[in-house]
Amino acid sequence: MPWSRDELAARAARELQDGFYVNLGIGIPTLVANYIPPGMKVVLQSENGMLGIGPFPFEGEEDPDLVNAGKQTVTALPMSSYFSSADSFAMIRGGHINLAILGAMEVAENGDLANWMVPGKVVKGMGGAMDLVAGVKRVVVVMEHTSKDGESKFKARCDLPLTGTNVVDTLITDLAAFSRATRKDAFRLVELAPGVTAEEVRRKTGANYLE
């Protein structure tokens, strides 16, 4: 059984460490906030200018001046702070954020990431994704292993325009998790979803990796 969206988020949450400052992308990465282990201190950063994102507000308590990077209403915590966009990206680009968890369209075996543009389709923009992968110390990508057509999204080389070159440290798909100690290393298969075999992953993967 491949991992579900929530199981993927729970698996990605195991990359968190106590004391980390973390930026979560839109989609499945946002769900990771639900799986922060009790007792672990993790501070979530939002690139529109907030450290310490709290839970969604109770109905009727939404504040139009308090949103996350996905433009969703959120709340503050006692430790929260607000700052400008330039300060926010100084934090991101300057290497002060420990971990980013992002979605992707393609990841290559050399760590290249594509997650912002499909030529010929409507282009919405890269938002803060290029800055995050350029500056955050560790980048975890969460995505489905294959496209709707069954093609591997973990490939020898990315076909889509890149978000960053050699920026992915850990890749978690619905079938398996791959990781590497440094950006000079190759990815290694480190975990299989329940009931998924190494052979199945090999068959469905375009990238070369270690086992």
Added chain:
Amino acid sequence: MKSNSKVYPDAAAALRGVVKDGITLMCGGFGVCGIPEKLISALRDSGVRDLTVVSNNAGIDGAGLGLLLETRQIRKMISSYVGENKEFERQYLAGELQLEFNPQGTLAERIRAGGAGIYAFFTKTGAGTLVSEGKEQRVVDGEAYVLETGLTADVSLVKAWKGDTEGNLVYRKTARNFNPNMATAGRITVAEVEELVEVGSLDPDQIHTPGIYVNRLILGAPYEKLIEKHTVRKRVENSHAVVA
């Protein structure tokens, strides 16, 4: 109103004489959070055209910069993300609107640099991607950097929470976003505030934008303040879920 006062009676008056066809304009806000909604409406009513607008997003249909797209007053946008706007998409695909995508942090830093008198800077962001094409690149200690230039504007439009009559501004929560950076990068900066107070009412230690950056300001209240995505949690005892 004294003749040298920065305070104008309304948004239309504050824009009179400073907005013209073909100018470059910065507009604060993230999505529709912290946008100068009164100044945008007045800009639409002014009828100025062929604008180049620097703004992280392009508003949504029927609100924010979406208003200026409907009236075709914008010729070019410099933005990082424009996903929430069908009219934008239509005009762009029809070739009626030019678009320059900047990574959000590069956009913010270009604005900061422009306001701070920095001509250009090298950044890791976008190295080896489409963003770096046609730009000078440099490898330092094995790391690739892209040269990005500072950005300034003829006019910056910003929104703050409180302002005093000298133009000192205080923002509220995440409505701050690009506003303080853009306030520094406009040759003329026009601010709208929810509360206009007398000099001396704001704590000088708590001012986000010193008045030197603000040329004109208006009291914009009352505010509509749209929300793009209402997300709430249920009142359930012992629920650990923080996002839906």
